[in-house]
Amino acid sequence: MITLDGVSKSYPTAQGGRRIVLDNVSAAFPDGSNVGILGGNGAGKSTLIRLLAGSEMPDRGRIRRSSRVSFPLGYGGTFHGSLSGRENVSFIARIYGANLRETIDYVIEFTELDIYFDMPVNTYSAGMRARLAFGTCLAIDFDIYLIDEVTEIGDDRFRRKCALAFRERMRRSDIILVTHNSRTIRQYCDRGAILADGELRFYEDIAGALDCYRRLSETLQ
Amino acid sequence: MSFDHHSPQLAIDHKRFSQALERDALDVCLDYLRRNQAPEPEAAKLISRLSEKLFRNGRTDDAVECGRLAFALAANDNEVADFCAWLFSNCGCYAEAVAAYERLIEHRPDWVEGYRHASGALAATGAMDRAIAFAVKASNLAPDNFDYAFHAGCLLLDAGKAEEAAPHLARAVAIEPENPRAARALSAAIYSLDRLDEALRLALQAEALAPGDTDITIHATELLLRSERIDDALGLLDAATDREPTNPTLWRLISAAESQSGATEAALAAIERALALVPDNAEYHLHRGHLLYRCGDFVAAAEAINRAAALDPCSQSAKRAQLELLVVGGQLTEATAMGGELLRAFPDDNASAEAVLRVLNHRLDTIDGDYVVVADRSRHLSRPPRTEPSFIDRMRSQTRVLFALIIRETRTRFGESRLGYGWALIEPVLHIALLSAVFSLLMRGAPPIGTHFFVFYYSGLVPYLVFIHTSTSIMHGVTSNGSLLQLPPVKSFDVILARGLLEFATDIVVAVILLVGFAAMGIPAMPDNLWSVATALIATGLLGCGVGFVNAVLQTLFHGWDKLWNNMTRLLYFFSGIFYVPGMMPDWARDSLAWNPLLHAIDWFRAGFFGTYQPHWLDRRYLLVTAILALLAGLSLERGLRRQLSEPA
Numbered sequence: 001m002i003t004l005d006g007v008s009k010s011y012p013t014a015q016g017g018r019r020i021v022l023d024n025v026s027a028a029f030p031d032g033s034n035v036g037i038l039g040g041n042g043a044g045k046s047t048l049i050r051l052l053a054g055s056e057m058p059d060r061g062r063i064r065r066s067s068r069v070s071f072p073l074g075y076g077g078t079f080h081g082s083l084s085g086r087e088n089v090s091f092i093a094r095i096y097g098a099n100l101r102e103t104i105d106y107v108i109e110f111t112e113l114d115i116y117f118d119m120p121v122n123t124y125s126a127g128m129r130a131r132l133a134f135g136t137c138l139a140i141d142f143d144i145y146l147i148d149e150v151t152e153i154g155d156d157r158f159r160r161k162c163a164l165a166f167r168e169r170m171r172r173s174d175i176i177l178v179t180h181n182s183r184t185i186r187q188y189c190d191r192g193a194i195l196a197d198g199e200l201r202f203y204e205d206i207a208g209a210l211d212c213y214r215r216l217s218e219t220l221q
Numbered sequence: 222m223s224f225d226h227h228s229p230q231l232a233i234d235h236k237r238f239s240q241a242l243e244r245d246a247l248d249v250c251l252d253y254l255r256r257n258q259a260p261e262p263e264a265a266k267l268i269s270r271l272s273e274k275l276f277r278n279g280r281t282d283d284a285v286e287c288g289r290l291a292f293a294l295a296a297n298d299n300e301v302a303d304f305c306a307w308l309f310s311n312c313g314c315y316a317e318a319v320a321a322y323e324r325l326i327e328h329r330p331d332w333v334e335g336y337r338h339a340s341g342a343l344a345a346t347g348a349m350d351r352a353i354a355f356a357v358k359a360s361n362l363a364p365d366n367f368d369y370a371f372h373a374g375c376l377l378l379d380a381g382k383a384e385e386a387a388p389h390l391a392r393a394v395a396i397e398p399e400n401p402r403a404a405r406a407l408s409a410a411i412y413s414l415d416r417l418d419e420a421l422r423l424a425l426q427a428e429a430l431a432p433g434d435t436d437i438t439i440h441a442t443e444l445l446l447r448s449e450r451i452d453d454a455l456g457l458l459d460a461a462t463d464r465e466p467t468n469p470t471l472w473r474l475i476s477a478a479e480s481q482s483g484a485t486e487a488a489l490a491a492i493e494r495a496l497a498l499v500p501d502n503a504e505y506h507l508h509r510g511h512l513l514y515r516c517g518d519f520v521a522a523a524e525a526i527n528r529a530a531a532l533d534p535c536s537q538s539a540k541r542a543q544l545e546l547l548v549v550g551g552q553l554t555e556a557t558a559m560g561g562e563l564l565r566a567f568p569d570d571n572a573s574a575e576a577v578l579r580v581l582n583h584r585l586d587t588i589d590g591d592y593v594v595v596a597d598r599s600r601h602l603s604r605p606p607r608t609e610p611s612f613i614d615r616m617r618s619q620t621r622v623l624f625a626l627i628i629r630e631t632r633t634r635f636g637e638s639r640l641g642y643g644w645a646l647i648e649p650v651l652h653i654a655l656l657s658a659v660f661s662l663l664m665r666g667a668p669p670i671g672t673h674f675f676v677f678y679y680s681g682l683v684p685y686l687v688f689i690h691t692s693t694s695i696m697h698g699v700t701s702n703g704s705l706l707q708l709p710p711v712k713s714f715d716v717i718l719a720r721g722l723l724e725f726a727t728d729i730v731v732a733v734i735l736l737v738g739f740a741a742m743g744i745p746a747m748p749d750n751l752w753s754v755a756t757a758l759i760a761t762g763l764l765g766c767g768v769g770f771v772n773a774v775l776q777t778l779f780h781g782w783d784k785l786w787n788n789m790t791r792l793l794y795f796f797s798g799i800f801y802v803p804g805m806m807p808d809w810a811r812d813s814l815a816w817n818p819l820l821h822a823i824d825w826f827r828a829g830f831f832g833t834y835q836p837h838w839l840d841r842r843y844l845l846v847t848a849i850l851a852l853l854a855g856l857s858l859e860r861g862l863r864r865q866l867s868e869p870a
Contacts, residue, residue: 054709057863069709077704080633086630094625095710097618
């Protein structure tokens with residue numbers, strides 16, 4: 001469960017003003033539900049995910065997490081280029097106190113990197129990096145997975161593999177997903193929310209959220 | 222000469238009529254005939270001849286009129302009937318031709334050609350069953366005739382009786398193996414019987430016999446595509462479009478081939494060329510819609526599919542595609558309505574029923590079912606809620622993070638350098654060697670303290686390096702590891718502390734290795750007071766960490782601080798008493814230098830190392846207080862500016 005308690009967050013824009021992402025928002029992401037958050041471009045979707053992850057701090061208010069929350073799924077920015085895939089995965093496993101051997105076995109099986117797994121990450125192609133990042137995140141047993149837009153990686157076969165692995169994880173874990181694509185929301189989530197104008201509005205079902213989102217984007221256009 | 226127009230005749234004057242006919246006075250004859258209401262049957266032959274002449278003069282209507290008259294007069298006359306059958310066939314009056322042929326066959330049941338002609342005429346009138354019966358009869362009566370066999374086979378094939386068509390066509394191919402049309406027809410029949418390989422072989426044979434025949438090419442490529450020989454099919458199609466670029470079917474097939482091989486863009490380009498040729502083909506629009514859908518362009522896909530549905534309102538596949546699009550677009554109400562319509566229109570169709578079921582289940586699949594429905598909560602396992610972490614849990618996870626960071630730092634500290642950790646040892650060795658070389662020449666004798674230059678400079682360098690390494694490396698800790706802060710358990714404090722600990726530990730190990738090295742070289746270099754040496758180093762490390770913390774914050778706030786700091790460390794090299802003792806300085810200079818906490822660190826270390834060296838200006842408390850103040854300043858700055866520090870650059 002993640003609770004937001006009077007959380008405000010804004011960031012400076014290139015034009016010199018500040019863009020408000022959250023304005024005194026109190027909300028709860030309850031256990032056992034997959035929440036999809038819709039937001040237009042620049043509504044602050046990625047900032048919200050970083051706030052929920054705890055990699056960024058709110059300007060005011062508190063965010064409490066009673067579950068183990070993942071880093072954004074597929075985020076590979078923490079990989080060190082001169083370390084091998086194995087060393088990078090070990091690092092993340094150690095950080096989260098996951099079983100080193102199991103984590104590494106899972107990632108090897110999942111990413112199919114073969115000999116590249118023991119080579120420096122900066123020799124990888126973008127696709128291999130993405131596979132490593134995705135596999136590492138799935139290898140660790142998080143209670144809540146944070147997803148900043150669903151990106152599909154690899155060929156059809158690998159995509160299917162990803163979807164299956166993800167479904168397996170979702171039997172035990174929840175997700176919080178931010179996206180601008182209403183289709184993804186309906187694929188993955190059972191509750192919807194909309195991030196707009198510094199507000200985070202929750203809807204009991206996806207249809208309601210999507211309806212509202214459509215009206216919202218129409219008025220914006 | 223002319224007929225008397227005013228006196229009606231009761232019978233045709235044969236002699237005068239034939240004379241007129243011989244002179245090709247056709248109009249006179251016709252006129253005469255038209256005025257004569259009831260010619261006798263014997264006139265039929267003459268009328269036939271008139272009819273033939275009329276036909277040859279291109280006056281088809283008049284010829285048919287005369288033909289009908291002749292046939293009505295003497296249907297039982299074989300010569301007349303034969304002529305009439307020929308005439309009617311050639312003038313497009315197939316129903317009457319059929320009657321004439323049937324008359325003739327009645328008289329001559331073994332006239333095979335008659336069956337064939339009758340069949341042709343029947344087929345033209347659309348009476349397929351009877352046409353087939355006559356064609357089969359002709360083919361069976363004259364098994365060696367190519368035309369009869371081919372005709373019968375084609376009729377049967379068109380009627381969807383592939384099984385019956387196959388033997389006739391096989392016979393035709395056997396009689397004329399070089400005939401491409403026969404091979405193509407047999408291929409079609411065999412394909413209908415689900416013998417794809419054989420059909421493909423025949424189609425390719427036909428293609429080889431008539432390489433320029435587009436119809437055969439189309440058939441052959443369809444079979445190639447069904448056999449998944451996409452490249453071969455594309456080869457044939459490319460040649461065919463070079464020959465005949467305006468045939469839309471060819472472009473449609475290219476689109477199918479490209480789409481089958483996964484080249485959706487190329488498939489789209491091909492179907493658009495086909496549509497440029499026939500803009501109103503519903504199936505083409507539907508196909509284009511599916512391709513656009515696959516590209517993810519739902520708006521354009523919807524447009525194309527709606528166009529297809531408008532062009533062909535009865536098309537079930539267009540309706541189904543519309544339904545899928547509504548579902549994907551989230552218009553569930555409309556989708557449900559459309560689903561009801563679909564079910565009413567095609568109550569027995571499984572595909573439609575499934576599509577409607579999908580709507581009802583809110584299941585979202587693409588057309589290919591490529592995506593897995595993930596939000597299936599029915600099998601969701603509940604997990605026990607996590608307990609609030611205790612203080613020990615927190616400490617454990619803090620230690621875990623520090624440990625992970627330290628391991629990572631050991632691997633990355635020296636970057637790509639092959640020497641790696643060797644640098645940590647080489648740096649002090651170079652310093653000591655250089656200083657010893659220079660000053661042993663300068664001083665020509667003993668160092669200020671102790672007996673060996675190496676040991677003296679060692680005692681100055683070790684605390685200096687501990688301080689410089691910790692403070693500098695921590696300074697870069699946050700900026701060079703910024704991405705790690707994206708991992709929520711990692712705080713900037715952890716990154717800073719891990720670096721400090723690693724640098725400190727490294728320098729201690731290096732210091733011990735150097736002592737062992739001295740011992741190995743036979744230089745007496747054991748510290749006199751181990752406790753004092755150790756506390757001195759710890760105090761130095763604390764000072765380095767404190768200054769490092771402050772540095773880290775300053776570095777995040779002002780880029781370029783590191784350059785300033787690097788210059789300051791060089792100055793400290795001279796102002797900290799590394800290669801001299803402050804006692805050698807005038808009092809005023811020594812008193813100013815004593816403000817430098819690093820000078821105290823080095824003297825503390827030396828005082829522990831050399832029992833005889835106990836400088837009166839050494840103030841251990843001063844060092845400790847500055848170290849603690851720096852730590853406090855660094856920690857509170859880090860705490861207060863944590864937001865800026867963890868903000869992604």
